Amino acid sequence: MERIEKEELLEEVMIEHGDDLVRLAFHYVKDQETAKDMVQNSFIKCYEKIELFRFDSSLKTWLYRITINQCKDHLKSWHVRKVSVKNILEHAVASILPSTEDKVIQDVSNQEMKSFVQTLSTNYQEVIYLYYYKSFTIAEIAEVTGLNNNTVKTRLSRAKQKLRNLMKEDRIYD
Structure with a gap:
């Protein structure tokens, strides 16, 4: 080239x-x-x-x-x-x-969600960010992170469960 x-x-x-x-x-x-x-x-x-x-x-x-x-x-x-x-x-x-997302997502509940995500370990933050914020597929996340598809699915599932538990503790998700 x-x-x-x-x-x-x-x-x-x-x-x-x-x-x-x-x-x-x-x-x-x-x-x-x-x-x-x-x-x-x-x-x-x-x-x-x-x-x-x-x-x-x-x-x-x-x-x-x-x-x-x-x-x-x-x-x-x-x-x-x-x-x-x-x-x-x-x-x-x-x-x-302030990023573009922060300007668009200004209501309180989304800010709380962001703070919940930031309490997760890097492994979980990574898959949440790529899946929900960047709209990557499981296969794309696997390729980017060097993990296999099942590991990505497991991390995504565990991250969502941890977020649910955090929200229940704060009585947001009843």
Whole structure:
């Protein structure tokens, strides 16, 4: 692939998927600027490795996989593991910028649901986010996360049950 073609493809991909990838990365790293860095690294990797892309899947799912791997690598890094959970949470709350979804979903019940989802483990947040907020199919989630379909279904089912239990405790879901 020629350099000009690669640059045009990269620009198109950045425009089409950039915001979605930042939101995905934010769910992992809980910091807007770090999320943007993760996505920038993903686009660099996409540019460098586009010749290796076999088109067995869509470019979108490949980019999601690259971004998730970038985030997981970041979270495994020495620096991130040494930072206290309290500091991460305080910084995340202070750095959240209103996204398109937040502007659309402004009523109280949806905000409560979002807070319930954020109490779930990353494994459950991941499948809830991709399934409900990004409208991915089970197969697409499996491809993006590297899990098998049954594992995705199980995590989705368990996440929904945990959400139901949380809502029952708050007397929202009777």
